[in-house]
Amino acid sequence: MFGSLTEKFSELFSRFTTPSSVTPKAVSEAMEMVKTTLLEADVPYDVIEHFIQQVQIDLAGKKISGSLKPAELVMKAVHDRIVELLGGKQSAKGFSFQIPSVIVMAGLQGSGKTTTLAKLAYMIQKEASKRNKKRKILVCSVDYYRPAAREQLEILAKTVGVDYYAAQSTDPVAAAAEAVLYAQKNHYEHCFIDTAGRLHVDQELLGELSGIIKRVKPTYTFLVLDGMIGQESLRVAQAFEAIINATGVILSKMDGDSRGGAAFACYSLVKKPVIFMGTGEKVDDLEYFNPERIANRIIGLGDMHTLIEKAEEKIKLSDQEDLQKAFLKGKLTLQDFAKQLDMMSSLGSLSSLMKYIPGMSGMKVDSAQLEKGEREMKKFKAIIGSMTPKERTGRAIITESRRKRVALGSGTTPQDVILLLERFEQSQQFVKILKRRPNF
Ligand SMILES: Nc1nc2c(ncn2[C@@H]2O[C@H](COP(=O)(O)OP(=O)(O)O)[C@@H](O)[C@H]2O)c(=O)[nH]1
Ligand SMILES: [Mg+2]
Numbered sequence: 001m002f003g004s005l006t007e008k009f010s011e012l013f014s015r016f017t018t019p020s021s022v023t024p025k026a027v028s029e030a031m032e033m034v035k036t037t038l039l040e041a042d043v044p045y046d047v048i049e050h051f052i053q054q055v056q057i058d059l060a061g062k063k064i065s066g067s068l069k070p071a072e073l074v075m076k077a078v079h080d081r082i083v084e085l086l087g088g089k090q091s092a093k094g095f096s097f098q099i100p101s102v103i104v105m106a107g108l109q110g111s112g113k114t115t116t117l118a119k120l121a122y123m124i125q126k127e128a129s130k131r132n133k134k135r136k137i138l139v140c141s142v143d144y145y146r147p148a149a150r151e152q153l154e155i156l157a158k159t160v161g162v163d164y165y166a167a168q169s170t171d172p173v174a175a176a177a178e179a180v181l182y183a184q185k186n187h188y189e190h191c192f193i194d195t196a197g198r199l200h201v202d203q204e205l206l207g208e209l210s211g212i213i214k215r216v217k218p219t220y221t222f223l224v225l226d227g228m229i230g231q232e233s234l235r236v237a238q239a240f241e242a243i244i245n246a247t248g249v250i251l252s253k254m255d256g257d258s259r260g261g262a263a264f265a266c267y268s269l270v271k272k273p274v275i276f277m278g279t280g281e282k283v284d285d286l287e288y289f290n291p292e293r294i295a296n297r298i299i300g301l302g303d304m305h306t307l308i309e310k311a312e313e314k315i316k317l318s319d320q321e322d323l324q325k326a327f328l329k330g331k332l333t334l335q336d337f338a339k340q341l342d343m344m345s346s347l348g349s350l351s352s353l354m355k356y357i358p359g360m361s362g363m364k365v366d367s368a369q370l371e372k373g374e375r376e377m378k379k380f381k382a383i384i385g386s387m388t389p390k391e392r393t394g395r396a397i398i399t400e401s402r403r404k405r406v407a408l409g410s411g412t413t414p415q416d417v418i419l420l421l422e423r424f425e426q427s428q429q430f431v432k433i434l435k436r437r438p439n440f
Contacts, residue, residue, distance in 0.1 A: 002260045002298050008037040009078070010300035016070040027059055030074065042230030042261030047085070047268050054081050079295050085264055086291035087273035094288045095248075095275050097124055099135075099189045102180055102216055106209055106244055107224035108236055109146065109197030112252030112278055116224050117194050118156035119278065119286035124190060125161065126284070137162040138188040140179035142172040142212065145196035153194050160283055163188075172196065173211040180216045193218070201239040210243050220247040227251040227277065230261040237270045251289070252278035263294070319343065330432050334392045337424050338384040341377050380420045382410035394424065 012030050016022055031052045038048045058077040083089065097103070103120070105113040121137050128135045139157050143149035150166070157164040165182055167175035176193045183191035195212060198205045213221060223246040225233040237249065249266055254277040266274050274289040319339055326336040386409035390396045398406070398421060403414040 002263075002294070005037060005041055005260055005298050006300055008033065009298060012037075013071045013075050013300065016074050022059070022070045022073060024060075027056065027074070031056060034078070038261075038264065041264065043264040044231050044234070044261075044269065047265045050268075051081055051085055054084075075299055075301075079299050079301070082264075082295040082298060083291045085268060086294055087267040087289075088291060094290070096127075097190060098219055100183075100191070101189075101219035102183070102191045102193065104176075104193045104195065104209075104213060104216065104218040104221045105224060106195055106221060106240060106246065107197055108201070108226070109199050111197060111224045111226045111233075112250075113197060113224045114141070114143075114149065114153050114156065114194050115281065116222070116250050116252055116276070116278055116286065117153065117192050118160050119283050120222075120276070121157075121162045121190070121192060122160040122283040123286055135190060136186075136188045137190045137192070138165050138179065138183045138186070139163070139192040139194065140165040140167060140175070141194040142167065142175040142179075143194060143196035144170055144172060144175075145198070149194075149196065156283070172208050173215050176212045177215050201236055206240070206243045209240075213244060221245070222247060222250050222275070223272070224250045224252055225262060225266075227254040227260075227262050231265060233262045234265055234269050237266065237272075241270055241272065246272055248273050248275035250274070250276045250278065255279045255285070260298075263289070327431055331394075332424070332428055332431050333394045334384050334387065334424060337394075337427060338381055338392075340427075341381055345377065376419070379410070379412050379416050380423070383407070383412055383417055383420050386410040394428075 012033055015026065015030060034052060034055075035048055038051070039045070055077050058081070059074065103117075105117050107113045117139060121139060124135050124137065139153060139162055141150040141153040143153075154164045154166075165179045167178045169175045169178055172195065176195075179193060180191055182188075193212065193216065195209060196205070221244055223237060223240050223244065225237055227233065233251075240246070249270065249272050251263055251266070251274050254260075254263070263274060263277070266272070276286055277289045279285045279287055319342075323336060323339060323343070326332050332340075383406055384392060386406045388396075391398060391402065391406070396402075398417065400414070403417045406412075407414045407417050
């Protein structure tokens with residue numbers, strides 16, 4: 001997801017390493033690169049032009065001051081404008097479903113409505129179970145257009161442990177009203193209505209949707225768009241939006257080769273924020289779409305928030321707290337660095353985690369490189385293990401003789417020690433940037 005974008009953006013920032021490198025010429029060359037990158041991601045041209053203009057205005061006349069390095073300056077300008085483009089800070093808080101609520105899913109056939117409905121129901125249950133609660137959820141499909149569509153939802157409902165309502169009526173509007181009435185009578189906290197799609201936007205579909213919405217007056221209407229089809233999905237969205245006045249958009253299929261264009265342009269073209277994104281076919285492959293975090297990922301700052309959330313179930317609370325503290329201080333010790341490496345190995349493969357790690361998210365990797373990475377991680381842990389407590393604070397100067405001693409003690413080479421110290425230094429830089437981000 002956003003993989004090639006991240007790769008290109010990281011490359012871009014590495015150009016601005018010295019204070020004198022932020023010249024108007026270098027900036028405009030970099031902006032040309034941004035333009036190509038975004039065009040490849042299938043972001044509409046007008047949106048790109050506007051974005052670049054804004055970044056250039058932000059950067060014009062900026063002086064390199066204090067500890068802000070040139071790359072950070074460019075990064076900050078690009079980051080802040082990406083956040084704005086993705087929907088701004090207002091939608092960064094997440095989304096909580098009011099009780100009771102009626103939720104209507106809308107979108108083209110195959111966009112992912114039914115799957116996403118199940119994912120949402122699952123997410124609500126999961127959130128509630130964290131507080132030892134269970135929600136009463138009813139789901140109903142009024143898709144009489146595609147055979148087996150209703151059975152699909154019925155099966156998914158069983159999978160996620162919510163109730164399925166089979167309506168008597170076969171008219172979509174009447175069936176939706178029936179389900180909502182049943183939900184009210186039986187004190188369901190959330191009632192989901194899955195609607196039919198079509199291969200293309202057509203008047204019959206929009207008429208049917210508009211009828212359902214008028215009748216059941218949903219608390220939330222989500223427009224599900226296929227993230228894989230890039231800006232084409234936005235034309236669909238505009239046609240729907242004229243009729244349904246959605247609460248927000250859910251971008252499905254943002255895993256795999258999604259080019260990300262839809263995510264970039266959705267807010268500016270459809271004027272509705274993206275609220276969730278689907279990242280796979282399983283019921284827990286749904287994430288909040290948080291502009292701040294996604295911008296971090298795109299520009300190569302990783303997404304430690306999401307990583308930490310993923311880690312919550314698997315990693316000791318005390319370790320998590322230590323790392324959080326280190327991040328808040330904006331200073332890592334080598335001990336923290338080793339802990340970070342440990343956390344990573346307990347979470348899964350390197351490749352699946354890289355996108356979350358500051359400074360690593362843009363790396364191009366093949367399996368040989370990944371193996372090398374895994375080996376490197378092991379070596380790094382061994383090296384840190386062979387250091388004295390003082391050396392582990394990261395503040396002691398690791399002289400040549402110390403490098404030799406540590407290498408000998410850990411079965412590595414002095415070059416490995418140098419590499420570790422370089423990686424550690426890079427990680428420090430990113431932590432400093434993260435610390436300056438107000439939301440971290
Ligand atoms: N990879 C991936 N596949 C998805 C995602 N969301 C939905 N799908 C798949 O897309 C196909 C169509 O989904 P479905 O929910 O039936 O679409 P609907 O016609 O809008 O109800 C199914 O094969 C889903 O498994 C996603 O986030 N990632
Ligand atoms: Mg469906």
